[in-house]
Amino acid sequence: MSRSSRAPRALCRTTIARSSSDLPSSCAPGRRSLVMVGRSERESILRGIRGAKRLQRDLRLDVGASRAQRVDVFGCIARSGATLMFQPLEPLLGAFIREEGVAGIILSTRRPLGMQRFTAAHELGHLVLGHDPHADDEGILRRAPWASDGARAPRVPPEEREADAFASYFLLPPYLIKEQMELRGWEPHHFTHPETVYQASLRFGTSYRATVFALEREHVIGRSLGQQLRSAEPRDLKRQLLGDYVLKNAQRVDVWHLTEQDEGAVIEASRDDLFLLRLKEDSGSGYVWTFDELRDAGFAILRDGREPVPEGQIGSPTVRRVLVHAERPLAGLLTLREIRPWAPNDDPQLLTLYCKTATSDEAGLFEPQREELLAAS
Structure with missing residues (x-):
């Protein structure tokens, strides 16, 4: 029996998971790898970035036309040998598990695509970096992916800092930011406007906050501007674009502002x-x-x-x-x-x-993996 055909059986306990209590005990929130304790924050960040660079190189994401394209993180999970499944988890965003020797990643269907993609990259980081199974909630979206904000922010466990840094760099590598800025005609001063950052986040396939953090990481914007931008609410930016049109679900629905500058663009929308x-x-x-x-x-x-x-x-x-x-x-x-x-x-x-x-709001196996299993049966 092939590895892919074993995966659904190995992950059957997760198909009805709704919260951490439904997941295998090995990936409950809070479980830490003892070998990681004591690693400095800087070392954790650098290790996460190195892991992201290595996978980008192995999957050839950093060459040719791929450099300007948003990262297909769901496809990268499959190419890395893990089974990807979508389930209506609540309040969890996702989990990395390992059952019967088979690695798997579960993502909640109850979040917008940008949040799903960052969670997917975070869980992929746990896999690539050799971490223990783990489940994650919305805390991974609220913190900066490369450093705690001084004494005001709680310290983050080393393996979580590594996965954060991995996710940020994997989804938003410097070359992708540079290529998209050139294609769109964006200069650093354009990112003083939250509306531009929001539209950039849609093209990168990341959340608004993750995009702000990445622009700050690459020194496209300064830290003080980053703090100002994070105070903006995407739901308000969406409503400003729509004028008198009533947006019924501001959390789940994104609003793409398309102009002639989008010629040739890939629009992957919910x-x-x-x-x-x-x-x-x-x-x-x-x-x-x-x-x-x-x-x-x-x-x-x-x-x-x-x-x-x-x-x-x-x-x-x-x-x-x-x-x-x-x-x-x-x-x-x-x-x-x-x-x-x-x-x-x-x-x-x-x-x-x-x-x-995007079909990531449907429960079940990642569609290409499901089709592969059906073809093999």
Whole structure:
């Protein structure tokens, strides 16, 4: 019997897990590896970063086009030999377990995608760094991943500091931040605005706080600015983008602000996310954006309008403002066109996106691993 086919049996105790009391005792919160005690915080951080660099190199995440792409952390877990499972854990975010010699990682379906991805990287860090089985709650999201904030913050056990540093560096390596800044035309001063940090977090596939910490780590922003940015609430940033449109679930739903700068971007969103397209439209020359492609791809148009032209700028391009929601899972290229209706092929402006819906809110085995098991049965 193959290793992958044994995994569901070995992890069967976790399939109905809801809290730490349902998990194997070996991964209960608070369990510590005695060999880790005494390691300095700096050593723990450096060990976590070295582990992340090693795995990035082994999986070739740091070469070619991969350098500019968000890290497929769920796929990396599978490629590292662990079984990945999603369950409605509460209040836990996730756990790293080892049963009958098989490594497994469980993630809660009850958190937004960015939080799931950071938790996944944290648990992957426990695996790669050789830690004991462990379960984690929301504490991993509230603390800085590289150092405690002076005497005001409680000390973090060494293996937790290692997993924090691993997760931060693995999901947000310096080269990914640099490549995305170049693609988007972001300069350090743009990150003084919480709205920009929030949109960056969606493209990185990380939480807002994790993104602030990584920008601070790479000296894109200073520590004082980082503290200011952490005081902003993503739910408020989402509502500011939407104007008078009522957002019913501000914790679970993200709002993607898409412009011409997103040409060629990979948009991996949760199924309930909203997309605000703000596209310059040369209406004075007869050009208009057409959105038949959106409807054909499975999007519902919730709002469609044009922003008022600023006083004194008559004749300037207008801004088309369209709010959409995907009515079915997405997986493929989407190309929008700005055309003259009477000459649609006359030098159209194009915006091409690769859209993919994440399925991490569904309980069960990670979909590619499930498909592999079904194919082998």
